[in-house]
Amino acid sequence: MAILEDVPGVTVTVRINGVDCVEYDDPEAPGQQPSQPTTSSKYIESPDDTEFTIHIKVDSRYDWSYKNHSLKVRTFADATYIGGVFCEEKLSVSGIAEREITGKYELCRDTGYWQQRKPKFSAVKTVDDATKDRVEKDKKAFQKLGLIEVKVWRAIVHGPTVQEDSNHQHKASIELAEKSIKGKAISHGTTFSTAKGISKPSFAKSELLLEDNGPIAIFLFRYRSKEALQQELIIPATPPPLPSLDGLSEAEVRRLAAERLTDLNERKFIKEENTTAVKRELNEVQDLTEDDRPTKIQRLPSQVIDLTEE
Template identity: 35%
Template sequence: MAVIDELKGVKVTVQVNGQEAVEYDDPDGLENDVNRKHATHRAFNYIESKDDTCFTVKYEVNHMHRWESPKSAFSLYLYVDGKRMDSVVCEASRFNSFDPFYIWSTVVEGSRGSSRDPSYDRLSKFQFSQVTTGKVVISWRCHEYVVRVLTCLSVDDATKERVEGDSKKAKSLGVIEVFVYPLTITGPSYTSGHEHYRDNQNSSFNIAEKALKGRAVSHGTSFTDGGFVSKRKSVCAEYLNDGNPIACFMFKYRSRDALQKELIIPRSPSPEAIDELSEADIRRLAAERLDEINNGRRSGTVKQERKGPIIKREFAEIYDLTEEPAKREWKKIKIDANREAIDLTDD
């Protein structure tokens, strides 16, 4: 979960498929951020996104946050891919129960739009969708058959206007932002028609490669039908801090491969060579090696030199105990009658 030290007690989390996403520090976030809404404090993180996977954004506020007055509040505005998607208000009055363990929490599942029923909003759930580059296939119906691969247009051959439009679009893709605005409640809450932030139609994420300019953008956000949900209550309030947010939580979502390319996470270790072989190849190589060993034993071409043990004495005298002793010449003496005798007393 993302936190800002200067805004104690406030936490923002992105959940992917109902599980809290692992967050990675964005080392260049502060340097590259243009701070378009002039937020006082900012936090920057990366998360991993996966094709066609739903995600939500969760807010939590606990007793650690110190409110200036019982009428204090703040509004959390959610932007995805540069477009406003939702807003919700957290009021200090919710913490008047003096329960030290009370936590205000809400989950934003998608963007709300108007519906024919005045008591309900239409929900469009958030979903990661893959960004593609390359060719766009044109299909048409001919004699009751759909022809799909007869003609294709290269996105790289797009017009200058297309590249410029895609460049502007790509700058905001892959980003989730939550802005926190301080408020003072000035009147009672009420139920009204929900503001329709945007047309929740799925956008095309086929972008000219030139428009990406080397950015490792892998996903954008599309929408799935979330049915009908009850309308939220609105409040009468006055914006503080000159209308500027006191905090911004930014999450850049990327595929695992894109995170590795941007050096946010380490690359997966290369598999061992044997891991890439089939079982049949492993058996064949083992049999070949066994044959080599057996053939070497039968040929006797390998000569191993054996050396005997060497004993080292105190005065550095070395005797090779395996060496054959030199043949000793015995001393002979002559005795009477020209007979010879061997002197065994000689050293």
């Protein structure tokens, strides 16, 4: 759960099937700059072809008192706008305001009805044969992949408004030139599901607080496959699987058992040889308790010897 100490009470999570994704610290997260909004940067795992939502929660620790404002939240995936919501204290009876961004709203030009497309993680596909222009173009597109951004502003809501039609261009898959991503660990991008009809959503117009000079908080989620997270050393590598006898013939099982028995016998033989050698060395040590040991030294009367005598 991404939490910012400078903006208490506001938390953001990415969810799959209603469950918060496990978050990992970003080892290269930049330090906080006084002139920049408070930022949280985390890594999450992105299962292939899986839809996700973005959950925002504001609890009683957040200070609503200034100018009777609301929180305006806008979300982006790979720099593409997904959706936005308002969190307001007056709409929260329990003191906790929760919102879920589940997809992108669109007004169908053909039918005149509203519809929604849900975001999902899609594996990046590569092509070997690509022109120089294609490689350069894909390099720019690549810079935007694998990142969910959630930006939070303080704003004054003025009432309902009419939402204009949005851009309906959506890619069914993500395909990049192999040379444009060579050596990089980006594994997924965001695509959108098939559009489904919904009831007409409500929209509101708002005015940002100018004194904030931009968002008060930004939450970043860098999403990767499990293998890519391991490649970037965000999570440890998976240990090799334990050996199994499943699928082996009886002859192969007997052969492995014989090899194991031989190995155990060799280890036992080496251990016995080492034990025998140690005992032999101990028996060869002279027993100082035998009778031929030196007798007690008797002290003689002291005398002076003249070393100058011839």
